[in-house]
Amino acid sequence: MGQHAHTHNEHSGASLVAEASRALIAAGEQWTAMRESVFTELARHERPVSAYDIADNLSAARGKRVAPNSVYRILDVFVANNLALRVESANAYLANTHPGCAHDCIFLVCDECGEAAHVDDEEVSRAVRAIATARAFKAERPVLEIRGLCKACT
Ligand SMILES: [Zn+2]
Ligand SMILES: [Zn+2]
Ligand SMILES: [Zn+2]
Numbered sequence: 001m002g003q004h005a006h007t008h009n010e011h012s013g014a015s016l017v018a019e020a021s022r023a024l025i026a027a028g029e030q031w032t033a034m035r036e037s038v039f040t041e042l043a044r045h046e047r048p049v050s051a052y053d054i055a056d057n058l059s060a061a062r063g064k065r066v067a068p069n070s071v072y073r074i075l076d077v078f079v080a081n082n083l084a085l086r087v088e089s090a091n092a093y094l095a096n097t098h099p100g101c102a103h104d105c106i107f108l109v110c111d112e113c114g115e116a117a118h119v120d121d122e123e124v125s126r127a128v129r130a131i132a133t134a135r136a137f138k139a140e141r142p143v144l145e146i147r148g149l150c151k152a153c154t
Contacts, residue, residue, distance in 0.1 A: 048092030
């Protein structure tokens with residue numbers, strides 16, 4: 001964060017899962033089979049998905065109940081380690097397509113279809129953090145979300 005020019009790589013599919021596991025292990029956390037299942041399920045979704053939906057889908061796929069609470073705990077670890085992003089206004093999660101690269105991601109959340117388009121803008125991010133710093137407020141995780149209608153729904 002705060003670096004103006006850097007090599008920014010967006011990942012998807014198997015390459016995203018591999019990148020996420022690398023990032024989590026590099027952070028000193030374990031990449032367990034359950035964590036891999038939750039991440040893979042999360043990464044399958046293009047729109048923000050709730051912990052309950054992930055738990056339901058995993059339960060169906062495994063033929064055995066996966067508790068939403070254990071999914072929540074894993075998502076917390078993912079968010080803390082930049083593997084997943086929480087879309088606050090949707091109370092849902094997205095796989096972070098750049099797990100090796102920290103940004104204050106900006107989301108454009110469609111009220112109609114639920115799509116959350118993801119944008120990184122370091123100038124906006126710096127300006128928002130500067131507002132907090134000016135008030136001696138320690139910005140941990142700026143939440144930048146714009147609600148409205150996506151192009152397809154307009
Ligand atoms: Zn980047
Ligand atoms: Zn981002
Ligand atoms: Zn839409």
